[in-house]
Amino acid sequence: MKKRLLTAAALILATSHQTSFQAAQAAAAEPFTILIDAGHGGHDTGASQGSLNEKDVNLKLALELKQALEKHGIKVSLTRSVDQELELSERAVKVQQAGADCVVSLHLDTPEAQGPVYELHYFGQGKAFASVLDSHLRTSLSPATEQQTLKESALFMVKKIPVPAVLVNASWQGGTQHQQALITGLTQGLLAYAQTHD
Numbered sequence: 516m517k518k519r520l521l522t523a524a525a526l527i528l529a530t531s532h533q534t535s536f537q538a539a540q541a542a543a544a545e546p547f548t549i550l551i552d553a554g555h556g557g558h559d560t561g562a563s564q565g566s567l568n569e570k571d572v573n574l575k576l577a578l579e580l581k582q583a584l585e586k587h588g589i590k591v592s593l594t595r596s597v598d599q600e601l602e603l604s605e606r607a608v609k610v611q612q613a614g615a616d617c618v619v620s621l622h623l624d625t626p627e628a629q630g631p632v633y634e635l636h637y638f639g640q641g642k643a644f645a646s647v648l649d650s651h652l653r654t655s656l657s658p659a660t661e662q663q664t665l666k667e668s669a670l671f672m673v674k675k676i677p678v679p680a681v682l683v684n685a686s687w688q689g690g691t692q693h694q695q696a697l698i699t700g701l702t703q704g705l706l707a708y709a710q711t712h713d
Protein backbone atom coordinates (compact mmCIF):
# COMPACT_ATOMS: atom_id res chain seq x y z
CA MET A 516 0.00 0.00 0.00
CA LYS A 517 2.69 2.41 1.04
CA LYS A 518 4.76 1.50 -1.95
CA ARG A 519 1.83 2.02 -4.23
CA LEU A 520 1.23 5.47 -2.76
CA LEU A 521 4.86 6.37 -3.34
CA THR A 522 4.62 5.18 -6.90
CA ALA A 523 1.52 7.28 -7.38
CA ALA A 524 3.28 10.32 -5.90
CA ALA A 525 6.27 9.75 -8.18
CA LEU A 526 3.95 9.48 -11.14
CA ILE A 527 2.22 12.75 -10.22
CA LEU A 528 5.60 14.46 -9.83
CA ALA A 529 6.80 13.11 -13.16
CA THR A 530 3.57 14.15 -14.86
CA SER A 531 3.57 17.67 -13.42
CA HIS A 532 7.23 18.06 -14.32
CA GLN A 533 6.53 16.95 -17.85
CA THR A 534 3.54 19.29 -18.07
CA SER A 535 5.54 22.35 -17.07
CA PHE A 536 8.31 21.31 -19.45
CA GLN A 537 5.80 20.94 -22.26
CA ALA A 538 4.26 24.31 -21.36
CA ALA A 539 7.68 25.96 -21.55
CA GLN A 540 8.31 24.30 -24.89
CA ALA A 541 4.93 25.47 -26.19
CA ALA A 542 5.62 29.02 -25.00
CA ALA A 543 8.95 29.06 -26.81
CA ALA A 544 7.25 27.92 -30.00
CA GLU A 545 4.35 30.42 -29.73
CA PRO A 546 4.07 32.31 -33.02
CA PHE A 547 4.30 36.10 -33.00
CA THR A 548 0.77 37.31 -32.29
CA ILE A 549 -0.75 40.67 -33.14
CA LEU A 550 -3.93 41.79 -31.44
CA ILE A 551 -6.12 44.20 -33.42
CA ASP A 552 -8.63 46.21 -31.43
CA ALA A 553 -11.56 47.77 -33.29
CA GLY A 554 -12.44 50.83 -31.20
CA HIS A 555 -15.95 51.32 -29.73
CA GLY A 556 -18.91 48.99 -30.45
CA GLY A 557 -22.52 48.42 -29.37
CA HIS A 558 -24.11 51.57 -27.87
CA ASP A 559 -20.71 53.24 -28.01
CA THR A 560 -20.76 54.32 -31.66
CA GLY A 561 -17.67 56.58 -31.56
CA ALA A 562 -17.62 59.49 -34.01
CA SER A 563 -20.05 59.57 -36.93
CA GLN A 564 -20.34 61.07 -40.37
CA GLY A 565 -23.89 61.07 -41.69
CA SER A 566 -25.25 57.58 -41.07
CA LEU A 567 -21.78 56.07 -40.89
CA ASN A 568 -20.53 55.24 -37.40
CA GLU A 569 -16.88 55.03 -36.40
CA LYS A 570 -17.43 51.69 -34.62
CA ASP A 571 -18.46 50.06 -37.94
CA VAL A 572 -15.57 51.53 -39.93
CA ASN A 573 -13.12 50.45 -37.20
CA LEU A 574 -14.46 46.88 -37.36
CA LYS A 575 -14.30 46.77 -41.17
CA LEU A 576 -10.68 47.98 -41.07
CA ALA A 577 -9.79 45.49 -38.30
CA LEU A 578 -11.19 42.57 -40.33
CA GLU A 579 -9.37 43.71 -43.48
CA LEU A 580 -6.08 44.16 -41.62
CA LYS A 581 -6.45 40.72 -40.03
CA GLN A 582 -7.03 39.10 -43.42
CA ALA A 583 -4.05 40.93 -44.98
CA LEU A 584 -1.71 39.84 -42.15
CA GLU A 585 -2.95 36.25 -42.15
CA LYS A 586 -2.09 36.00 -45.85
CA HIS A 587 1.50 36.51 -44.71
CA GLY A 588 1.19 33.79 -42.07
CA ILE A 589 0.92 36.15 -39.07
CA LYS A 590 -1.25 35.07 -36.15
CA VAL A 591 -3.91 37.70 -35.45
CA SER A 592 -6.45 38.03 -32.64
CA LEU A 593 -9.27 40.56 -32.36
CA THR A 594 -10.87 42.16 -29.32
CA ARG A 595 -14.17 42.01 -31.21
CA SER A 596 -15.23 40.55 -34.56
CA VAL A 597 -18.83 41.77 -34.37
CA ASP A 598 -20.67 44.92 -33.24
CA GLN A 599 -20.17 44.39 -29.52
CA GLU A 600 -19.78 46.74 -26.57
CA LEU A 601 -16.55 46.19 -24.64
CA GLU A 602 -15.13 48.00 -21.61
CA LEU A 603 -11.50 49.05 -21.88
CA SER A 604 -10.65 46.60 -19.07
CA GLU A 605 -12.26 43.77 -21.07
CA ARG A 606 -10.08 44.72 -24.03
CA ALA A 607 -7.00 44.52 -21.80
CA VAL A 608 -8.03 41.01 -20.67
CA LYS A 609 -8.32 39.95 -24.31
CA VAL A 610 -4.78 41.19 -24.95
CA GLN A 611 -3.56 38.85 -22.21
CA GLN A 612 -5.74 35.92 -23.29
CA ALA A 613 -4.39 36.21 -26.84
CA GLY A 614 -0.79 36.19 -25.58
CA ALA A 615 -0.33 39.21 -27.87
CA ASP A 616 3.17 40.49 -28.64
CA CYS A 617 1.85 43.87 -29.77
CA VAL A 618 -1.46 45.69 -30.07
CA VAL A 619 -2.97 47.98 -32.68
CA SER A 620 -6.12 49.82 -31.69
CA LEU A 621 -8.07 51.30 -34.62
CA HIS A 622 -9.96 54.59 -34.35
CA LEU A 623 -11.10 57.46 -36.54
CA ASP A 624 -10.78 61.12 -35.62
CA THR A 625 -13.85 63.36 -35.58
CA PRO A 626 -14.98 64.01 -39.20
CA GLU A 627 -14.38 67.77 -38.95
CA ALA A 628 -10.81 67.36 -37.59
CA GLN A 629 -8.19 69.07 -39.74
CA GLY A 630 -5.18 67.14 -38.43
CA PRO A 631 -2.82 64.86 -40.35
CA VAL A 632 -4.24 61.93 -42.31
CA TYR A 633 -3.36 59.68 -39.35
CA GLU A 634 -1.88 59.93 -35.86
CA LEU A 635 -0.20 57.16 -33.91
CA HIS A 636 -0.61 57.35 -30.15
CA TYR A 637 1.93 55.46 -28.04
CA PHE A 638 3.26 55.41 -24.50
CA GLY A 639 6.80 54.71 -23.28
CA GLN A 640 8.13 51.46 -24.75
CA GLY A 641 5.58 51.67 -27.56
CA LYS A 642 7.57 54.42 -29.30
CA ALA A 643 9.87 52.08 -31.27
CA PHE A 644 6.82 50.09 -32.42
CA ALA A 645 4.97 53.30 -33.40
CA SER A 646 8.03 54.52 -35.34
CA VAL A 647 8.14 51.35 -37.46
CA LEU A 648 4.44 51.72 -38.32
CA ASP A 649 4.91 55.45 -38.97
CA SER A 650 7.68 54.93 -41.51
CA HIS A 651 5.48 52.56 -43.54
CA LEU A 652 2.35 54.73 -43.22
CA ARG A 653 4.32 57.77 -44.41
CA THR A 654 5.01 55.84 -47.62
CA SER A 655 1.42 54.69 -48.17
CA LEU A 656 -0.44 57.81 -46.99
CA SER A 657 2.10 60.62 -47.61
CA PRO A 658 1.27 63.05 -44.80
CA ALA A 659 2.96 66.46 -45.17
CA THR A 660 6.60 66.10 -44.02
CA GLU A 661 6.19 68.67 -41.27
CA GLN A 662 3.06 67.04 -39.86
CA GLN A 663 3.55 65.40 -36.50
CA THR A 664 2.09 61.89 -36.78
CA LEU A 665 3.62 60.35 -33.63
CA LYS A 666 2.00 61.38 -30.38
CA GLU A 667 2.90 60.28 -26.84
CA SER A 668 -0.35 59.92 -24.91
CA ALA A 669 -1.83 58.42 -21.78
CA LEU A 670 -4.81 56.75 -23.45
CA PHE A 671 -5.78 53.45 -21.78
CA MET A 672 -5.14 51.30 -24.86
CA VAL A 673 -1.52 52.42 -25.05
CA LYS A 674 -0.64 53.15 -21.40
CA LYS A 675 -2.33 50.23 -19.62
CA ILE A 676 -1.30 47.48 -22.03
CA PRO A 677 1.82 45.53 -20.97
CA VAL A 678 3.12 45.00 -24.53
CA PRO A 679 3.98 47.60 -27.21
CA ALA A 680 0.70 49.20 -28.23
CA VAL A 681 -0.29 51.85 -30.75
CA LEU A 682 -3.63 53.57 -31.15
CA VAL A 683 -4.21 54.65 -34.74
CA ASN A 684 -6.37 57.75 -35.05
CA ALA A 685 -7.12 57.96 -38.76
CA SER A 686 -8.75 60.86 -40.55
CA TRP A 687 -12.14 60.51 -42.30
CA GLN A 688 -10.65 62.53 -45.15
CA GLY A 689 -10.08 60.57 -48.35
CA GLY A 690 -12.76 57.96 -47.56
CA THR A 691 -12.23 54.34 -48.57
CA GLN A 692 -9.21 55.15 -50.77
CA HIS A 693 -7.31 56.47 -47.78
CA GLN A 694 -8.55 53.56 -45.69
CA GLN A 695 -7.07 51.10 -48.18
CA ALA A 696 -3.74 52.95 -48.04
CA LEU A 697 -3.97 52.82 -44.25
CA ILE A 698 -4.38 49.01 -44.33
CA THR A 699 -1.47 48.68 -46.78
CA GLY A 700 0.84 50.80 -44.59
CA LEU A 701 -0.19 49.05 -41.39
CA THR A 702 0.25 45.61 -42.97
CA GLN A 703 3.76 46.46 -44.20
CA GLY A 704 4.69 48.06 -40.89
CA LEU A 705 3.38 45.16 -38.80
CA LEU A 706 5.15 42.60 -41.01
CA ALA A 707 8.41 44.51 -40.62
CA TYR A 708 7.93 44.70 -36.84
CA ALA A 709 7.02 41.00 -36.59
CA GLN A 710 10.11 39.99 -38.57
CA THR A 711 12.44 41.81 -36.18
CA HIS A 712 10.67 40.61 -33.02
CA ASP A 713 9.77 36.99 -33.79
Ligand SMILES: [Zn+2]
Pocket residue numbers: 554555561562569621622623
Ligand atom coordinates in the same frame (compact mmCIF):
# COMPACT_ATOMS: atom_id res chain seq x y z
ZN1 LIG B 1 -12.61 56.35 -31.51
